[in-house]
Amino acid sequence: AFSRDDVLKTVAEFVVCDDQSLLMVDKPAFRNCLVAMRPAATRADLPSTHDISTFIHNAFISFINDLKSEIQVMIKFNHSAAPSLTH
Numbered sequence: 001a002f003s004r005d006d007v008l009k010t011v012a013e014f015v016v017c018d019d020q021s022l023l024m025v026d027k028p029a030f031r032n033c034l035v036a037m038r039p040a041a042t043r044a045d046l047p048s049t050h051d052i053s054t055f056i057h058n059a060f061i062s063f064i065n066d067l068k069s070e071i072q073v074m075i076k077f078n079h080s081a082a083p084s085l086t087h
Contacts, residue, residue: 002038002041002045004044004045004047007034007045007046007047008047008051008052008055009055011025011034011047011052012047012052012055012056012059015052015056016056022049022052022053023049025047025048025049025052026048026049031046034046
């Protein structure tokens with residue numbers, strides 16, 4: 001089933017993983033490819049450069065925050081598991 005969020009995520013992954021320019025997202029030929037895959041798509045269904053940039057930024061911030069949390073848990077675990085040096 002078609003989902004604007006799925007298209008946004010897929011196009012963002014394409015831009016990031018294939019080292020594509022964000023400007024490509026607004027090029028008519030690329031947008032025509034998206035419409036060809038779903039002829040009923042409207043302009044609002046297609047992500048803009050701004051949409052992709054915002055999605056990538058938010059995904060990066062989320063990744064960094066998750067990484068920080070994981071590191072903090074590992075540090076706490078290592079401190080609690082370390083033998084006490086004060087006997």
